Amino acid sequence: MSRRALIAGNWKMYGLAAALMELDALKAALAAAPATGDVAICPPATLLAQAAWKLKGAPILLGGQDCHTAGEGAHTGDLSAAMLADAGASLVIVGHSERRRDHGETDALVRAKADAALRAGLTPIVCVGETIEQRRAGQAEATVGAQIAGSLPAEGELVVAYEPVWAIGTGLTASTDEIAAMHGFIRSTLGPRAAATRILYGGSVKPQNAGEILALDEVDGALVGGASLKAADFSAIIRALK
Numbered sequence: 001m002s003r004r005a006l007i008a009g010n011w012k013m014y015g016l017a018a019a020l021m022e023l024d025a026l027k028a029a030l031a032a033a034p035a036t037g038d039v040a041i042c043p044p045a046t047l048l049a050q051a052a053w054k055l056k057g058a059p060i061l062l063g064g065q066d067c068h069t070a071g072e073g074a075h076t077g078d079l080s081a082a083m084l085a086d087a088g089a090s091l092v093i094v095g096h097s098e099r100r101r102d103h104g105e106t107d108a109l110v111r112a113k114a115d116a117a118l119r120a121g122l123t124p125i126v127c128v129g130e131t132i133e134q135r136r137a138g139q140a141e142a143t144v145g146a147q148i149a150g151s152l153p154a155e156g157e158l159v160v161a162y163e164p165v166w167a168i169g170t171g172l173t174a175s176t177d178e179i180a181a182m183h184g185f186i187r188s189t190l191g192p193r194a195a196a197t198r199i200l201y202g203g204s205v206k207p208q209n210a211g212e213i214l215a216l217d218e219v220d221g222a223l224v225g226g227a228s229l230k231a232a233d234f235s236a237i238i239r240a241l242k
């Protein structure tokens with residue numbers, strides 16, 4: 001089965017309204033050179049509705065960066081998946097390592113968030129990845145395997161993002177051998193959904209390294225942090241799609 005690539009930008013906690021100008025530039029870049037896969041931007045939730053308005057009719061999907069497990073309720077400060085969908089999102093990142101680190105998110109919580117996303121009609125992008133200590137201890141596959149087993153909903157269409165924690169925002173990238181090996185391992189753990197599930201790589205992807213990473217057989221796209229903030233860099237990564 002051939003899987004359509006996905007390049008998703010994660011703006012994290014960056015971007016005031018002025019940053020929406022980057023979406024105009026991205027729209028123009030994609031109009032000039034259409035992407036050969038899906039493109040998504042996950043801005044801060046405060047910008048979702050305005051971004052949706054700006055991107056009406058453009059080939060750019062919108063995503064949230066997190067959601068609550070419940071459809072609604074007394075959870076001050078949280079956002080439900082239905083709210084993200086209502087604001088224009090069709091995807092949501094869950095279990096990003098920064099949330100696992102900053103908010104103590106467990107695999108079980110991440111799975112519950114992914115389930116909530118599916119109930120609201122969103123496609124969850126479920127993030128997994130080992131720390132440098134786990135990799136050095138020879139525990140990378142065991143760690144990621146446990147995260148896959150614990151964080152993925154039993155059914156439903158989802159995207160997996162392999163993001164080695166030590167490569168996020170550090171400028172360090174996993175080698176193509178490390179990426180190919182881990183993506184192959186992840187696919188081997190996915191069972192009946194293996195052929196249909198997109199597995200993205202994330203961790204300091206930039207225009208300079210996107211070509212060799214995206215050319216790997218088991219890599220179905222990228223989750224891009226820092227380099228998604230500037231349309232020039234992000235569109236160069238999109239153009240590197242095989």
Ligand code: PEP
Binds near residue numbers: 203
């Ligand atoms: C991310 O935020 O998921 C990420 C991979 O960040 P960066 O590209 O900046 O390493």
